[in-house]
Amino acid sequence: MSKQMSKLKNSEFVEQKLEQLKNGVSEFLNSEKWKEYLSFQAKFHSYSFNNVILMLLQWEERGKTNSITKVAGAKTWEKLGRFVKDGEKPLIILAPNIKVYTKVQEDNMCTKPLISKFQEGKQVEAKGYISQIISQGSKYGIYVLQTTYMVVKSRNGKVQFEEEVEGTIIINSRVKFEVGDEVEVEGRVSRVSNYKKYKQLKLFNSKKIGKREVSEVIESRVLVGFFPVEVYDVSQTEGKEIPELCNEIQGTSEQAEKLLDVLRNKILDIPVVYEPMQYNGYYQRAHGNLENRIALKEGLSINHQAKTLIHETCHYIMDQKKQKGKINLGQYTEPEEGFDGLYAVEEVVVESVAFIVSQYFNLDTSEYSFEYVSSWSKGNPNKVLEVGKLIRQLSNELIEKLENALNGEEKEQKIA
Numbered sequence: 001m002s003k004q005m006s007k008l009k010n011s012e013f014v015e016q017k018l019e020q021l022k023n024g025v026s027e028f029l030n031s032e033k034w035k036e037y038l039s040f041q042a043k044f045h046s047y048s049f050n051n052v053i054l055m056l057l058q059w060e061e062r063g064k065t066n067s068i069t070k071v072a073g074a075k076t077w078e079k080l081g082r083f084v085k086d087g088e089k090p091l092i093i094l095a096p097n098i099k100v101y102t103k104v105q106e107d108n109m110c111t112k113p114l115i116s117k118f119q120e121g122k123q124v125e126a127k128g129y130i131s132q133i134i135s136q137g138s139k140y141g142i143y144v145l146q147t148t149y150m151v152v153k154s155r156n157g158k159v160q161f162e163e164e165v166e167g168t169i170i171i172n173s174r175v176k177f178e179v180g181d182e183v184e185v186e187g188r189v190s191r192v193s194n195y196k197k198y199k200q201l202k203l204f205n206s207k208k209i210g211k212r213e214v215s216e217v218i219e220s221r222v223l224v225g226f227f228p229v230e231v232y233d234v235s236q237t238e239g240k241e242i243p244e245l246c247n248e249i250q251g252t253s254e255q256a257e258k259l260l261d262v263l264r265n266k267i268l269d270i271p272v273v274y275e276p277m278q279y280n281g282y283y284q285r286a287h288g289n290l291e292n293r294i295a296l297k298e299g300l301s302i303n304h305q306a307k308t309l310i311h312e313t314c315h316y317i318m319d320q321k322k323q324k325g326k327i328n329l330g331q332y333t334e335p336e337e338g339f340d341g342l343y344a345v346e347e348v349v350v351e352s353v354a355f356i357v358s359q360y361f362n363l364d365t366s367e368y369s370f371e372y373v374s375s376w377s378k379g380n381p382n383k384v385l386e387v388g389k390l391i392r393q394l395s396n397e398l399i400e401k402l403e404n405a406l407n408g409e410e411k412e413q414k415i416a
């Protein structure tokens with residue numbers, strides 16, 4: 001077959017496999033396994049850098065050698081059908097104590113017409129709605145009440161003032177209110193609040209009577225401190241099995257052995273090393289006195305090694321192209337997604353390429369690749385098509401390189 005004919009045949013193959021991948025991903029995203037996985041994942045927070053360090057220090061101190069993978073409180077583990085093993089000590093992390101303040105944008109927050117009527121000790125009944133939460137604790141909250149109706153009585157109960165009046169008063173209430181709650185309150189003027197010098201009402205009684213639409217609510221979050229939280233790593237728990245995606249592809253095959261050999265010895269111009277690690281592999285760009293390299297997880301099956309080496313080779317090729325400005329992943333993500341968005345797109349691309357290239361050389365990785373691509377596609381089955389052009393280009397390029405190398409051509413000088 002002429003070179004051009006085989007190129008044409010190859011791109012048809014790539015096209016067909018891209019379609020198969022898209023369908024596989026879309027099917028997986030509709031599966032029970034994916035839903036189960038998502039609801040499981042949703043129970044876990046991502047922890048701050050400081051908390052990760054804090055956990056690692058405690059882990060090390062206890063002489064634990066396995067890596068911490070999934071961490072949650074005992075209650076969360078129980079909800080997932082797992083229980084902390086006897087004798088396991090919790091890891092202590094610090095959770096931020098954040099107060100949320102909400103505020104309705106009001107032009108007219110004037111209490112002046114009321115202030116003169118509000119001498120200390122006077123009894124007040126008011127109706128209105130909550131326009132702002134100044135603070136909210138577990139026992140009581142301090143709120144701004146936007147009044148619509150007020151009655152002010154003297155100490156002996158004589159009505160001194162009664163009318164529909166728009167003003168604001170500060171209330172202390174044991175009832176938890178939200179912004180927009182319509183309320184009725186009754187109480188005694190206690191003191192002038194520090195808060196914008198508003199009069200403050202000490203309530204005997206407050207109740208919610210409805211809810212009104214409040215247009216513009218401003219929310220601010222203020223870090224007021226930290227409190228300790230006890231968590232456990234999954235290895236400290238036992239019980240119901242954990243839904244896992246992307247299980248290792250098992251087995252050995254001639255094709256996989258050939259691919260590994262050709263990639264290592266004829267295509268890659270950087271070392272491939274084996275290391276014990278949590279991930280299946282990584283590509284590391286040269287920095288400091290470390291050179292470019294690819295690492296594979298120690299102990300993986302031959303079939304999985306081959307797939308992973310194609311995946312990491314593709315990261316390497318993409319990195320070379322990015323540095324030369326030949327690939328711009330930014331066009332496939334929204335700016336606000338930042339680095340995470342770019343990372344996710346690259347994972348979709350390289351695993352798609354690994355799937356297609358493996359298929360071309362009769363190594364089926366669909367069982368792993370569909371789940372992997374799905375998990376980086378953010379639930380969007382069309383993600384692989386959005387980056388299809390890049391997947392096609394890289395797949396064709398890598399297939400051609402591998403074919404040439406398998407046909408005995410000399411090691412190429414440059415990878416990309």
Ligand SMILES: [Zn+2]
Pocket residue numbers: 311315347350
């Ligand atoms: Zn990767």
